[in-house]
Amino acid sequence: MATNIHLILISLSILILHRSIAFGSMSSEDHAETLCITYEREALLEFKQELIDEHNMLSSWKNEECCTWRGVKCSNTTGHILVLSLRGSIESTPDSSNFLTLTGNISSSLVKLQYLKYLDLSFNDFGGQIPKFIGYFRRLEYLNLSSSYNPFTGLIPPQFQNLTHLRALDLGQNSLIVKSLEWLSHLVYLEHLDLSFSNVQAKNWLQEIIKLPSLRELHLSSCQLPIISSSSLVSANISSSHISILDISYNKYTSQAINSWLFNFTSLTSLSLSGNDLGQIASGFGNLKSLEHLKLYGSGIQGGIPRTFENLSRLRSIDATSNNLLSQPFSELLDNLSGSNRSLEFLSFEGNALTGSLINLTRFSSLRELRLQGNLLNGIFHESFRQISILEYLDLSNNQMTGSLPDLALFPSLRELHLGSNHFHGMIPQGLGQLSELKILDVSFNRLQGLPESLGLLSKLKILDVSFNRLKGLPESIGKLFDLESFDAPYNFLEGTISESHLSNLCNLKSLNLSSNSLTWNVSLDWIPCFQLQVISLSSCNLGPHFPKWLRTQNRYSILDLSLNNISDTMPSWFSKLPPMLTYLNLSYNQISGKIQDLSSNNVGPIVIDFGYNNFSGSLPRFPQLVSALRVDNNQISGSLSSICEIRSVVTLDLSDNLLSGEIPDCWTVMSVPMVLNVANNRISGSIPYSLCYSSSLSSLYVRNNNLSGQFPASLKNCQGLKVLDLGRNTLSGKIPEWIGSKLAYLGILSLRFNEFSGSIPPSICQLQSIQILDLSGNHLSGRIPKCFSNFTTMQLLQDGSSVSYDFDPYTPRVGTLYHGNALVQWKNKESEYRNILWLLKTIDLSSNKLVGDIPKGFRRMNALLSLNLSRNNLTGNIIEGIGIMKMLESLDLSKNHLLGEIPIGLANLTFLSVLDLSYNNFSGRIPSSTQLQGFDSSTYGGNIHLCGPPLPDCPTFAPPNPRVGYDSTFKENDDDKSLSSEFYISMALGFIAAFGGVLGSLFFSKSWRNAYFKWLHL
Known part of the structure; x- marks a missing residue:
């Protein structure tokens, strides 16, 4: 799809230039007859002097013929420099990825290249404000200053209004401030505009943009776009716009903020509204009858997809991933998309709340990818679902599917199959072996009970994940998976023996995870496997009492987990020379004794080491x-x-x-x-x-x-x-x-x-x-x-x-x-x-x-x-x-x-x-x-x-x-x-009578007491 966009955006001549100067693809043979103009070469050398080139990207900028330099292309007739493409890149190595970027200042000497038509300085580490002199390349047709490393800041230079021949302007992924867009009106040939991640403060942004007669592609993602008022749209003729690709994702727009103008862009073929807060999806989407690609990722959809979507007969892909409140029945969703049953190729509703069971999908005859991971789907595979012969990617993981797996032979084109974290049970069907194109099989976290012998027929299988099931053994045919790179089968009930026949032919294996099973390893002491593992996770695999000697032959792993293995050995001497890329080493919960080897020279990056719960002695x-x-x-x-x-x-x-x-x-x-x-x-x-x-x-x-x-x-x-x-x-x-x-x-x-x-x-x-x-x-x-x-x-x-x-x-x-x-x-x-x-x-x-x-x-x-x-x-x-x-x-x-x-x-x-x-x-x-x-x-x-x-x-x-x-x-x-007992009241009455009687008796029999008492009364 990206190639098609370029064909729309850039003229044929510019594309020919772009293809011929792919970064680092210049050869001396292509320019044997081209003569570099002296003052332009000097301008480039002056530009180079103000750059910091840590990765020697400009190492070829030495000889007299500048037209052979990396990223430079000249006219075959005049010798003038037409193209300067110094796009940063990522160089991947087996061990890491490095950003190849230029830093420093962009010298004004470049303004001498007045015949320049193509300038690409994207994805470098310049930062600061965009140089104003770039606005004086009057012949420029393609300008790319996008960044993801060190963004440009400040305002867009008003001198950009001078770039009247510009067809593509990419300023995306910077931190620019856009207070006005009036300068755009001068760029009448502009077809492609990307201002993503800018702070657009111009309230009339839409009115200014739709004035561009040639604009076909517009990217305004994460621009904090102001809301367009209805009154300001009276004079705007949106329906006359020829914009076919529109990206206004991540602008916190609601449906009410866009309904009044969005559906007038009737020529749209691609629309991205991801990362907004749309709520209920408007029925107006049915007006966009040319729409082919729709992105609604994380857009706050509530309810479901409306019925009017059946008008979108050209729809090829729809991505509505991660909308937690999208709770539509799956059958209703498919009915509302029935208008695109011949065109729909990609359907993703991952991370939603779709309900119901899988129904007949055969009417979607072009469907190649179906992504429904993380919903509330239940029920079993219906027979009508099992006949989508061109389906290449199927993900139903993290649902509530039940029953047995279908006859997988009915999906002959599958390359990836993800059925993990459901409630499937029974055996994996023999038809699995007929999936000749299958590269990834994930049926983890189910209750499956066995792997078929036909597994060995999957000649292209690279990733096999059967973790957390109830598998009882491994078939011998697993040794025929010559292309297998990752085998994960932890937390099963795997019993029996792992022999050399299971592993000897897996020469491409890079990840082996058999943790927490009941396997017995039966390999000879001198066995040397043909693979070099990057991940070795064999926790709880009964490897003890000694360290497996074949581990010594492995020298590329980054993860080694031998915990809970009843190893009562001492640490082998070869542990002092573990692989330098090691990031995780776990020997915990064994009975390993003796001293811990000196590990100080083992690695070059961060590492986790766990030797807990053993019998190690000696000093640290x-x-x-x-x-x-x-x-x-x-x-x-x-x-x-x-x-x-x-x-x-x-x-x-x-x-x-x-x-x-x-x-x-x-x-x-x-x-x-x-x-x-x-x-x-x-x-x-x-x-x-x-x-x-x-x-x-x-x-x-x-x-x-x-x-x-x-x-x-x-x-x-x-x-x-x-x-x-x-x-x-x-x-x-x-x-x-x-x-x-x-x-x-x-x-x-x-x-x-x-x-x-x-x-x-x-x-x-x-x-x-x-x-x-x-x-x-x-x-x-x-x-x-x-x-x-x-x-x-x-x-x-x-x-x-x-x-x-x-x-x-x-x-x-x-x-x-x-x-x-x-x-x-x-x-x-x-x-x-x-x-x-x-x-x-x-x-x-x-x-x-x-x-x-x-x-x-x-x-x-x-x-x-x-x-x-x-x-x-x-x-x-x-x-x-x-x-x-x-x-x-x-x-x-x-x-x-x-x-x-x-x-x-x-x-x-x-x-x-x-x-x-x-x-x-x-x-x-x-x-x-x-x-x-x-x-x-x-x-x-x-x-x-x-x-x-x-x-x-x-x-x-x-x-x-x-x-x-x-x-x-x-x-x-x-x-x-409050309720006191009757015994208490009787006792209290008797005590009162006795006390009172005692007092009266004393007064009656004692004259001195009587005189004292009556004398006290008259006080």
């Missing part, structure tokens, strides 16, 4: 300087951490659960500070070095269970990006600093448990608005609990009953994965290590300290709290009124304090409460009757000698059963608490 070796993520956790590594100082770009560094000793090295100013540093469960001493916080990169710091000493590390004051800080189980002492709330304001997890901190809890800790796990247990903290704890917003439910939760596992950009951190949490009377669900926990643990005073009443506002542990302190007072509001509470431990009073009935409203410990306090009265509170063991209430009622022994009959238990969780008086 040297690792590559550009290691992005390094995990050597859960081994037996000993010695110091000094070798990590040679790493320069680490993002994740996990050395936890080893035998490492010494101090954390102070070398972080010469290496990048990681996002994650985990050295928990080692023997590290000293303190946290200041250089670790010289930048704000550090997000998670785990130093739990080591030998850190001294006061709270003052160096952490500068770690202002910290979200996780775990210093638990060390011997740190002194006070928790006041600055912790202001300097570490983003903390979501703070664990200082089991150290020797003393003093009071600083009120500034309440500034930690993102805190979800606060653990200060096992210290010597004293004083009262700050009342401001109730200000923790993450501990409070929102009005809709939900709560805010933050995921504190950082995403590591260069690694492209999440690091799942961990924390030891006292949860439901058990110390457990949490990883994947850590971000869901909301706990406060202040246990085993010397705190005094009441439990702050504001605690009841923390109604999203899941666990509260205040045990083993010296707290007094009552359980807070309104505790029943804390609906999410699952664990409450107030044991071993000096709390008193009665147990509030509001506790019975905590329906999620599964752990409760109120033992060894001074609670009294009857335990409120409820299924919730009586469901706990008696030990929950033990050590409270004045507490009674089930599950403890029942209260004495003379004791009040539960007078005035207070308020329930909604702070309303409980009616049950």
Whole structure:
């Protein structure tokens, strides 16, 4: 389609020039008789002097004959330079792609080339403003200054109005400002105009553009186009325009903003409205009867394609990908496109909400590509669907299709078949072998049970993906796929043996992924495969107990995953000479022993290394300087951490659960500070070095269970990006600093448990608005609990009953994965290590300290709290009124304090409460009757000698059963608490009579008492 556009845009003479000077295609033979004009050659050399040519693109600009220079073409008759084409490009190599660009300044010496007709300086690194002198190339017919690397800025020079012979003007992908388009009126021969990514501020842009009598192609993508008012269109004669290709994508237009003028462009053959916000598609599209190509990618379509689309009898392609609210039945969609049943070749509705099942598509006799990935299609393949003989590309992945696969022999022209992530089951049919043109087969994430022997007939197959199925074995015929480049079959139930016959003929294989199966490898020790793999992913493939020797013959792979393979070998010596392009190395979860090889010279780019959960011993070796993520956790590594100082770009560094000793090295100013540093469960001493916080990169710091000493590390004051800080189980002492709330304001997890901190809890800790796990247990903290704890917003439910939760596992950009951190949490009377669900926990643990005073009443506002542990302190007072509001509470431990009073009935409203410990306090009265509170063991209430009622022994009959238990969780008086027993009233009456009788008797029998009493009455 691009070639056709050029034929429309550029005259035949210009095209001949363009084809003859393809970048780097000039030869001396073509210009043997052409003589370069001296002043034009000097102009080019002056132009070259102001350029920076790092890639030697102009290396041929040396000899006297400039007409033979790269990118230069002269007239065969006059010798004048007609063409200067210095378009930047991308040079692809097996290892990488490089941008071949020129930088520097565009010299005004070029203005001497007054016979220039063709100028292409696109995709270079000039930047700045467009030179004004370009407007003086009066013979210019083709001008391309488009950019995707370093865009031009500022205004378009008004001198461009002088380019009166211009046929094609491409200024796309720059950052230009267009305040006026009046200069366009002088370009009467202009056929092609591209201003994409400019900031078009001219409100009359449409009126000015449609004045161009020769314009055929217009590109205004991402131009922030002003909305055209209806009144301004009265004098505009849009129907007379000859524009056939129109791109106004990504301008945030609604249907209402374009309906008044768009459908008057009746000559349109190609229209792009992608990236707008169209809503309901207008019926006016039926007026565009010449339309052949329509792009509606991500255009906010709601509903579906209207019936008027059946008028588009010439439509060849329609792309309506990624419109989440396009929820039309698939059968209705096809009916509305029935007018193009002979012309439609490309149909893409990926990423929508199409419903229903596949129906007869044979009426679309020209259809070659059908893309329906990511919809809600269901049902089975109907027989009527299975007869589209010219179909080359079919993608039904990520739907809800069921049943068995069709007879694939009915699609003889298929080159790509994508059926992954459905509910297909059964066997892959034998007809697969008749797809002689098939290059890609993806049937992953289904419930297919077997591969046919006919698979071996797919002589052109390059990619085979059968991941996540229930395949039971691999056919021998797979060894006949001579062109196979990628074979992915992880997470099946593959059993049996992988032998040399399966792999020996796959000489073009570049990617092999058989992870998580139950295969047995049976290849000879001296087997040398004919392939050189780039991806080796064999996790959980029972390769052990030794490293496969054939791996030593592979020297081009970038990914090697041998995790979970029961390898109990030592690391082979050849690991010190791994391929330089290696980016991912995973040997985790094996039983590999001995020392880790020196890997420092292995690679030239970023690499991820995971040796976790093995039996490696010895000291830390040297690792590559550009290691992005390094995990050597859960081994037996000993010695110091000094070798990590040679790493320069680490993002994740996990050395936890080893035998490492010494101090954390102070070398972080010469290496990048990681996002994650985990050295928990080692023997590290000293303190946290200041250089670790010289930048704000550090997000998670785990130093739990080591030998850190001294006061709270003052160096952490500068770690202002910290979200996780775990210093638990060390011997740190002194006070928790006041600055912790202001300097570490983003903390979501703070664990200082089991150290020797003393003093009071600083009120500034309440500034930690993102805190979800606060653990200060096992210290010597004293004083009262700050009342401001109730200000923790993450501990409070929102009005809709939900709560805010933050995921504190950082995403590591260069690694492209999440690091799942961990924390030891006292949860439901058990110390457990949490990883994947850590971000869901909301706990406060202040246990085993010397705190005094009441439990702050504001605690009841923390109604999203899941666990509260205040045990083993010296707290007094009552359980807070309104505790029943804390609906999410699952664990409450107030044991071993000096709390008193009665147990509030509001506790019975905590329906999620599964752990409760109120033992060894001074609670009294009857335990409120409820299924919730009586469901706990008696030990929950033990050590409270004045507490009674089930599950403890029942209260004495003379004791009040539960007078005035207070308020329930909604702070309303409980009616049950008003009704006192009849025994209580009888006892009260008898007591009153006895007391009153005693007083009267004393007055009657004692004269002195009578005199005193009546004397007192007369006072």
